[in-house]
Amino acid sequence: MRVALFIPCFIDQLFPNVGIAMVTVLRRLQVDVYYPPEQTCCGQPAFNTGYCDEARTLAERYCDIFADADAIVSPSGSCTAMVRSFYPELLGKATQTTARTYEFAEFLVKKLGVTDVGATFRQRVTYHDSCHALRELRLKDEPRQLLLNVRGLDLVEMDQAETCCGFGGTFSVKFPMISYAMDEVKVTSIQKTGAQYVVSTDSSCLMQIDGHLRRQNLPIKTISLAEVLAST
Amino acid sequence: MTTATLRQFTRDATVKTADLRHRAVIQKNIASYDAAVARGMTRFADWQNARSHAAAIKWETINHLDHYLEQFERNVLTNGGHVFWAETAADAREHVLLLARRHGVHKVVKSKSMTTEEIHLNEALEAADIHTIETDLGEYICQIRGEPPYHIVTPVMHLTKSDIARTFQEKLGAPLTDSAEELAMIARANLRREFMTADMGITGANFAIADTGMIALTENEGNARLSFSLPPVHVAVVGIEKLIPRFEDLALFWPLLSTSGTGQAITVYNSLIGGPRQAREVDGPREFYVILLDNGRTRLLADPEQRDALHCIRCGACLNACPVYKNIGGHAYGTTYQGPIGSVITPHLRDAREWSHLPYASSLCGACTDVCPVRIDLHHHLLHNRRNAVQSRFDNPVQRILFHAWFWAMQSSTRYAIAGKLGNLALRLGIAQPLLRPWTAKREFPMPPRHSFRDYWRQHGHRA
């Protein structure tokens, strides 16, 4: 099985370590991965803002670029949801390419049947459910199963695990006061767990949370699920 | 496009999100609702399947609405009631005023109805010198404070006991108390007098039952029952989407509405009214009128993509689930219907340009869609409304230009990579961050590493 890496634009530019960590884990599991260099962005920012013609062009572009892959894996629930849930609506049909696109944790657990990737991470962590992973892809247990098998990791659930972090792409810029109130709720819930790290499938959520934590000088760090799973 | 309503929304949302006390009050209220609903759902064999049943019944009704409207009308007439049709809010108000004049009405008691809020009926009645009294406790408090309902089910969710005690002291001259019971009893005593002397009772309808020509009213207090029992005339203002086909459907819809609305297995009073007092009956109004209201609903009906928004049974669950609602509250929306359902339907029911900002005031988290008891695809409809706004060119021209530039870059991996390098440099030099305000106003933007993933892949990717 040849597995294509779909590295969303903001991960490519801002958080390349998340993509590298995913590659590390997949190679540890003997998965043959490759990176189609023509890829750019899935089109979600345009789609979510209402620019559907532009998003459609990028969706068609994605389907061309990844047409030959047996599976496509991405370290982002959000961009995976864009491809799997929203491309069919944009393109008028589901294609093999959209159906074969997986979020990383989902790919490990559901496609490879792996819940222990041999990682070690000696920290107390809490898990943030990204809205797209949770409600578009219905990933609730998969990331937790992976975390529970990480050596030394202490998973503490927060009371607002399923509550949106407030990012929402352009929403956080158009309505910053609402977005900020939402990350305040999230951060308060995180703080109550006493965790040292917040983990999530989605680096966009983590960017929002981390931006808040750092501005408030709070001693909690964010880390992607891929990076936790790559730790030994 | 910056409209007056957007400016108002931004101002109100800014004030409300900065008001930590306000946020704490509604979040505490919603937390107790959440606990009750979680218990309530356990009374169903399979909540998800119950939702599917309800969605199927509403789909059947809404997609054959002409048939069910005519059947309902026929049955109301057979029962001795009257039916008026109102194309607009003004038409509906006119019908009510006409009836009030015909029956020499000086005083109206009203039970909670969002549809009458939608058509601003109270203002019209008061302007015609007809004393109009809201009788649901929450609505009564709203009325004496001069505020619209804050929530479609819980009108004073934003107020504490002491807020209400101060209102009663100020407006009714009642002694200050910190007992919710005493406050409720003050209202009960005042309103009991009004019920006894009212000339007309006005209600909405939670459901309109086609095959029996009845309207159904769901409540806990008994004020709706008093409103349709004591005054000599009963008028029900009913949105045309309220239809359900069969009497028996209520065995599902009553528990469903109660569970999603308050967490109760069923509310205290669920009543059906099928006409005026009959010869064999001892009391009841001598006239029963139903006003069937369109007011933009057929526009929503004409959009097959969002037609399921007319399945809404106004339970308020999507408001309670919405992290935006939980932080800005109900008044900031500036609409009759707040929260996700309001942001879906308001651009259709009212002016699409004027209300085009509401679908954008969402992080699209989808919590609303998950809780909707009739499976309305709420958060996807917010996306549809955004697309419609862009297609109608209601979007901000600067935003449009930025997206076109972004789109140009994203169609080529070379242009994308160059844009990435420029952005990376701008961030490293610290000149991009100010452009990213307002995000960076209260948050630290991450410093990008020197190399992107694609750089890494070019150098190290082909190992193994």
Next chain:
Amino acid sequence: MDIARDNILQRVRAALRVEAHRPPAPTGTPIFPPIADPEARFREEFAALKGDIIENAEKLRVFLNGFSKIATDGSELTSKTVGEPNAGVRECDLGVTSCDCLVAQTGSVVVSTLSAGGRALSVLPPTHLVIARREQIVPDLATAMTLLRKRYDRHWPSTLSVITGSSRTADIEKILVMGAHGPKRLALYFAD
């Protein structure tokens, strides 16, 4: 000739020319769990709603002694059980009615203008006493609706109410207050 009616129906018909996407079909499994012992369930639900079941004739006498002005629906069952009324519905401190049926699933009492002496008697008095027979207990709402349909189809009373506990409100801080507008107290006596 009603122009508004014609316009609305015309718009509805025009709108419905394109069918909307159908939601996923429900499965045929029951919506509510089965009820093994309807009477036990009814008692449990009714008590949880703070309703009082008056268990015997002696207790009924004591209960009735607490009220001086009693209005009733004048039905055979209530007259036999509590006697004749001595007050009208607007002045009484107790309203006594029969009912159409009792619903175990929710602990509800179903009344109509025909079974409960009109519209006001079961909502206006400060206390409402229902006189019923055990055989009137049905397992669930669906059965109750079927029974009502059978009893009244084409000759419906002008109103029906499903009463589930006594009047209450939680509008203020979600604090439960009994007797918002309707009866503060709901009591039930089985006459068989």
